[in-house]
Amino acid sequence: MDAVRIRGWWSRRTQVERVRVYTLGSLYWLYWFLLLLAWFSLVTSAGSTATAPAVLSGLATLALGGAGTLVLRDAARLHPRSAPLPWPSLSVLLVLSAVTAPLALLLEEDQRYGGALVVVGALAWGAGGLLDTRVRNGVLLACTAVAGLVGGSIGFAAYGLGVSVFLVFTVQSSLWLLGVVTSLEHARDSEAALAVAQERLRFSQDVHDVMGRRLSTIAVQAELAAALAARGDARATDQVLEIRSTAHEALREARALARGYRPLDLAAEVEGAVSLLGSAGITTRADVSGVPAERHEPVARVIREAVTNVLRHSRATHVEMTYADDRLSVTNDGVDTGRPSGTDGSGLTTLAAQLGGLGARVAAGARGDRFVVSVDFVPVASEVPS
Numbered sequence: 001m002d003a004v005r006i007r008g009w010w011s012r013r014t015q016v017e018r019v020r021v022y023t024l025g026s027l028y029w030l031y032w033f034l035l036l037l038a039w040f041s042l043v044t045s046a047g048s049t050a051t052a053p054a055v056l057s058g059l060a061t062l063a064l065g066g067a068g069t070l071v072l073r074d075a076a077r078l079h080p081r082s083a084p085l086p087w088p089s090l091s092v093l094l095v096l097s098a099v100t101a102p103l104a105l106l107l108e109e110d111q112r113y114g115g116a117l118v119v120v121g122a123l124a125w126g127a128g129g130l131l132d133t134r135v136r137n138g139v140l141l142a143c144t145a146v147a148g149l150v151g152g153s154i155g156f157a158a159y160g161l162g163v164s165v166f167l168v169f170t171v172q173s174s175l176w177l178l179g180v181v182t183s184l185e186h187a188r189d190s191e192a193a194l195a196v197a198q199e200r201l202r203f204s205q206d207v208h209d210v211m212g213r214r215l216s217t218i219a220v221q222a223e224l225a226a227a228l229a230a231r232g233d234a235r236a237t238d239q240v241l242e243i244r245s246t247a248h249e250a251l252r253e254a255r256a257l258a259r260g261y262r263p264l265d266l267a268a269e270v271e272g273a274v275s276l277l278g279s280a281g282i283t284t285r286a287d288v289s290g291v292p293a294e295r296h297e298p299v300a301r302v303i304r305e306a307v308t309n310v311l312r313h314s315r316a317t318h319v320e321m322t323y324a325d326d327r328l329s330v331t332n333d334g335v336d337t338g339r340p341s342g343t344d345g346s347g348l349t350t351l352a353a354q355l356g357g358l359g360a361r362v363a364a365g366a367r368g369d370r371f372v373v374s375v376d377f378v379p380v381a382s383e384v385p386s
Contacts, residue, residue, distance in 0.1 A: 011369070014315045016185040023178045024076055027125075027171060028069065034121045034167075035065045042107070042114025057107075060100050061118050067093040068126025072171070075129030079175045082131035090127060090135075097123050097142065104150045116150040119143075120160050121167065128168035129175050140164050188281040192311045195276050199308070207257060214250035218243055266291060269300035270321065273307045282316055282332075288323040295377060298355055299328050302362070305348055306330035306373040314371065328375040335371040348373065 013021065039061040043054045071093050074086035097119050104115035120143045127139050140161060147160020221243045228236035266288065274284045291299050303321060307330075310316050314334030322329050352362035359378035365371070 014185070015317070016181055019181050020178060023174055027072060027076075027129075027174055031068065031072065031121070031125045032065055034125065035061050035068075035118055038114050038117035038121055040114075042111050042118070045108070045111045045114060056103075057115065057118070060096075060103070064093070064096050064100060064118060064122035064126075067096050068122040071126040072129055075127070075171075076175060076178075078131075079129060080131065080179045082133075085130065085132055085135065090130075093122065093126055097146070101146045101149065104146075112150045116147050116156070116160065117163070119146050119150075120164055124164035124167035125171060128164075128171040131172070136168060139168065191281065196308065196311055199276075203257075211250060211254060214246060214253065218246050218250070221246060266296035266300045266303075269303055273303055273321070276307060277310065277319055282310070282319055284319045284321070286321040288321055288328070291323050291328075298358065298360065299323065299375070302328060302348075302351060302355075302373065302375050303330060305351055309348070309373070310334065316371075326377045326379050328377075330373040331370050333370055335366045335369055 010018070039057055042057050067089065070089035071086060074089050078084075078086065101116075101119050104112055104119065107115050123139050123146075124143050127135060130136065143164035144157050144161040147163075148154065148157030151157065151159070221239055225236050225239035225243060228239055270286050270288060274286055277284045288299065288303075307319070310319060310332050314332055316332035316334030319330065319332045322331075348362060348364055355362055355375065361376045362374070363376075364373045
């Protein structure tokens with residue numbers, strides 16, 4: 001049951017969330033592996049009869065490890081910012097390191113390597129993710145001093161410096177890579193939002209161009225009809241009829257806009273959808289060459305609505321549009337398991353009602369790890385077997 005829950009939890013994570021879990025999990029795991037490995041080398045050097053050094057060093061390792069874990073957690077949350085510093089957790093790590101380092105001098109000479117590595121590892125790995133230059137330089141200097149003090153030689157101090165530089169670089173490069181991936185995801189979301197905003201702007205421009213012109217015409221015609229009526233001119237009746245004709249034309253164009261913004265061309269709509277998805281970082285495969293001419297407009301409307309839903313509601317990375325055997329399918333890999341099957345949102349619900357009058361059936365829902373919008377058309381007369 002737990003394995004199923006874990007798989008379900010993992011499948012609901014986005015690619016960026018998975019990278020974050022993997023990166024931070026690896027940092028924590030390697031941190032504790034390094035500390036326990038250093039402690040193990042200390043214990044094995046102490047011999048089987050030396051119980052007290054093993055217990056005391058184990059407690060010190062756990063204390064330093066816990067403090068370093070808290071600092072590493074705060075550094076990951078702070079990244080890529082360098083301030084404000086997490087002084088509560090950082091202070092605990094610094095105090096424990098300052099207390100533990102001199103105690104390493106009480107160990108036997110062959111045990112000091114492990115003791116020094118515990119302190120150096122906790123300091124460099126725990127606080128190495130902080131981007132403040134003063135903290136980084138201070139950590140490197142402290143690790144060098146600890147290694148030199150415990151080892152009693154310049155060579156050991158140089159070894160401590162080299163280890164601490166490597167550990168700090170490892171932590172900071174991992175957090176930097178995680179930051180780059182997160183920034184790319186934010187940029188992708190921004191591009192998708194911009195694409196939707198541009199489509200809305202195009203619609204508003206269509207409304208302004210069409211309805212604004214018609215309403216202006218009606219206003220002028222109404223003023224003229226009023227003037228003619230005031231003078232008792234018989235042409236006022238003809239002018240009122242012109243107003244009615246213009247109003248009907250405006251209503252027709254408004255309905256055309258509501259159905260699809262403007263008369264839709266399937267090839268142009270597919271090309272625009274591929275370009276729009278590509279700008280959001282989503283790869284697309286489209287094969288709708290077999291759509292009969294009389295179905296171009298309804299297919300184009302479904303593709304437009306399905307692509308809009310992908311941009312607004314999913315984390316898709318790939319979309320496929322296919323038409324075969326009187327069925328249009330728009331599939332994406334950004335399935336949301338929390339969304340029920342049926343029709344996805346008011347847009348597809350409206351389309352389902354409109355296409356129902358043509359005998360077509362619209363369905364939308366998750367199928368495995370894919371989300372599919374499909375339209376089943378009634379076979380045209382030439383396709384019906386005699």
